[in-house]
Amino acid sequence: MLCHSCYAEPSSMPDCVACRGTGRATSMPLCADPWNEVVPGLFQGGHDVRSQSGTACVVDDEFDLVVSLTTREGYGPAAGVEHVVLRLADAAIDPATAVRVDEAARRVAAAVRGGSSVLVRCSGGLNRSGLVVASALIELGRTPDEAISLVREARGPWALTNPGFVAHLRGLPAPRPAS
Ligand SMILES: [Zn+2]
Incomplete structure (x- = not known):
């Protein structure tokens, strides 16, 4: 990373x-907060947090839409909350994955544009969720570098440290893995 x-x-x-x-x-260290607001209505978070509380990352009905890039039993959201599950690996992005990320980003952007509050979450709330949130921000009109900066401002400097994700967001070919 x-x-x-x-x-x-x-x-x-x-x-x-x-x-x-x-x-x-x-x-990389865990974040202090279960989730943070990146722009109004758009939150990024995870299932693991520095807190000792076992329920810190359990989602109830705080959001209108929850997009989970990984799931865990008992982590919500509450019944009645729209829940989109898109299992995504914290690895390089192949063309099929890029299509799925794009679909999720468009759905998130449409919800935010419509005034809904949206949580995108993965495990640590840093890379996979950052990829989808930043893609949604680009869909909402931000430049890739603005989107990456907003995600890091919200979730801290360890967000979007997957070089393949950063390259994807900037529209560049993924870097070759370091040997
Ligand atoms: Zn350095």
């Missing part, structure tokens, strides 16, 4: 203290 400080950007990576110039990180 990418360094949370320089994101392997050529301008800042050589002098980066956090990764000693490698541009890469080997572990």
Whole structure:
């Protein structure tokens, strides 16, 4: 995964203290909050959080639409809340996955545009949820870099550190895995 400080950007990576110039990180901490609002009505979160509470990430009826990129028994949402399950791997994006991400992003964007509150969640609430939220923000008119920045402002610097996801959002071919 990418360094949370320089994101392997050529301008800042050589002098980066956090990764000693490698541009890469080997572990990432959990977020403090179960979810955070990225733009009004659009929330990003996960099933794992730094809190000791076993129920911190359980969703009740706080949202009109919940998009889950992974699911766990007992994590909601409440009956009656629209729940879209789209199992997504935290890996490189192939063309079929790109289509599914795009469909989910359009659905999220339409709901936000219509005034609904939407939660997109994965495990840590950093990469898979960030991919769908950022894609929805692009659908809503943001540039890819604006969308990536909004996700990192909301969820912290470890959000969107999957280099394949960042490349996908910027419309670039995915980088070759580091050897
Ligand atoms: Zn770095």
